[in-house]
Amino acid sequence: MTQTRSLIDENGKRTDGRTRDQLREIKITAGVIKNADGSAFIEFGMNKIVVAVYGPREVHPKHMALADRCVLRCRYHMCPFSTDTRKNPAPSRREVEISKVMREALEPTLMLEDYPRAAIDVYVEVLQADGGSRCAGITAASVALADAGINMRDMVSACAAGKVDDRIVLDINDTEDKEGDADMPVAYMPHLEQVTLLQLDGILNEDQFNQCLDDAVNGCKMVYEFQRKALMQKYFGNETELKEEQ
Amino acid sequence: MVPGDRIVEGNFRPLFNVIRAGNSIVATRIGIAEAGREGVKVIPLSGIYIPRVNDIVIGKIMDHSSLSWGVDINSCFSAHLPAQDVFGRDFSPARDDMGRELAIGDLITARIVAFDRTRDPMITIQDKDLGKVPRGELIKISATRVPRLIGKRGSMIQTIEYATHTRVLIGQNGIIVVTGRDLEGIKLAVRAIRMVEEEAHTANLTQRVKTLLGVSDSSPSDTSHVAQPQNEVGEELNEVEKEEKI
Numbered sequence: 001m002t003q004t005r006s007l008i009d010e011n012g013k014r015t016d017g018r019t020r021d022q023l024r025e026i027k028i029t030a031g032v033i034k035n036a037d038g039s040a041f042i043e044f045g046m047n048k049i050v051v052a053v054y055g056p057r058e059v060h061p062k063h064m065a066l067a068d069r070c071v072l073r074c075r076y077h078m079c080p081f082s083t084d085t086r087k088n089p090a091p092s093r094r095e096v097e098i099s100k101v102m103r104e105a106l107e108p109t110l111m112l113e114d115y116p117r118a119a120i121d122v123y124v125e126v127l128q129a130d131g132g133s134r135c136a137g138i139t140a141a142s143v144a145l146a147d148a149g150i151n152m153r154d155m156v157s158a159c160a161a162g163k164v165d166d167r168i169v170l171d172i173n174d175t176e177d178k179e180g181d182a183d184m185p186v187a188y189m190p191h192l193e194q195v196t197l198l199q200l201d202g203i204l205n206e207d208q209f210n211q212c213l214d215d216a217v218n219g220c221k222m223v224y225e226f227q228r229k230a231l232m233q234k235y236f237g238n239e240t241e242l243k244e245e246q
Numbered sequence: 247m248v249p250g251d252r253i254v255e256g257n258f259r260p261l262f263n264v265i266r267a268g269n270s271i272v273a274t275r276i277g278i279a280e281a282g283r284e285g286v287k288v289i290p291l292s293g294i295y296i297p298r299v300n301d302i303v304i305g306k307i308m309d310h311s312s313l314s315w316g317v318d319i320n321s322c323f324s325a326h327l328p329a330q331d332v333f334g335r336d337f338s339p340a341r342d343d344m345g346r347e348l349a350i351g352d353l354i355t356a357r358i359v360a361f362d363r364t365r366d367p368m369i370t371i372q373d374k375d376l377g378k379v380p381r382g383e384l385i386k387i388s389a390t391r392v393p394r395l396i397g398k399r400g401s402m403i404q405t406i407e408y409a410t411h412t413r414v415l416i417g418q419n420g421i422i423v424v425t426g427r428d429l430e431g432i433k434l435a436v437r438a439i440r441m442v443e444e445e446a447h448t449a450n451l452t453q454r455v456k457t458l459l460g461v462s463d464s465s466p467s468d469t470s471h472v473a474q475p476q477n478e479v480g481e482e483l484n485e486v487e488k489e490e491k492i
Contacts (some may be wrong), residue, residue: 118322149293154250
């Protein structure tokens, strides 16, 4: 690809003014949809994503039910108005793929064997898209699942790292994703210290890969603090604020 | 506690909503952790109802086959009420009309006889104070709020019943039926129950409910108007409530 402009300036600042290892601004709210069993709204930079979780509930059609565990169904969808040019609301190849990887990123943390013959539905609706919407979606989905009171071994936090202008940077935004050299989304269980999703679009050598992974995992740990804060705020409200002040 | 949080380290017995991870006990749901002599548990603050044997539940008749009724008990598992439970051992599908005893849409108070997650729960209405619920205002709350609604030794529910001159029938599955002669009383009781549901985890709730109901601080001494059946259900729930030490 012919690079038309530098994505990192002489002071080491990126296109949106961040440093190499800085996350975009994150805001998570739990329990935004009353009709759902659990829900969350995340603002991850310019991303605005709402996630609703229904279940465990009866499986329809019945033949999809599993005798020994719960079925996890995940739907990632971008609204027609989420991008600058209209996006066709029909599920695209990319959305089908992201739905699958999100399901696989969330499955290891859920204790699905606790709810045999039932189904959990996770709906991820992207209202405004920036780079890294799958990471933001997984992060919000994890909060929504915890809000729904589903048994989980750990939370799942997600964050991407990548290569821009031959430098490894944390939390790739839309411009860096399109014009950069590599993008690596990672989902991570912070207490169990296990990776549940690792994708890579681009070429990295071994050192760059290791640095990228370390950066992404550190990013996930930072994201986890926002998830925890959102849940504590919903369920323990002012008590959390008091403890934090103390 | 949020899922993944380490509650305690050492040789403790995991009771419920916790798992052992190495030498620690880890929470699997959002809630309040309790470590006692008998073990460690998390009292959940959200989630659907999972049936337990001997729970008293309120359910709605959804359909029937020639041998049993299917009952919605506000869970991911629908319950079975065998026809023999109602007609006796000499039940004959050819002779007895099941629709005459319990029609689709009827509300029943029932006890869970058997449940082990591999099969749907079986319920009975052949106990004292169980059976059809003839009238009342139906409310659904989260099953995790039921112990809070009952309060210590039934204090909260007695306060509501006493102040509003109503009878409140509570199922452990979070379905509640309010009956009474006075419409205003029923409306007030419903408001108080909704308030308990929304603010269950906050301190000084009893005081705020009393303010809403317009009663003085002294606890009600005369609860003779409270119908016996409610006490039966209430007491059974109190046992659970005491265990959970909310």
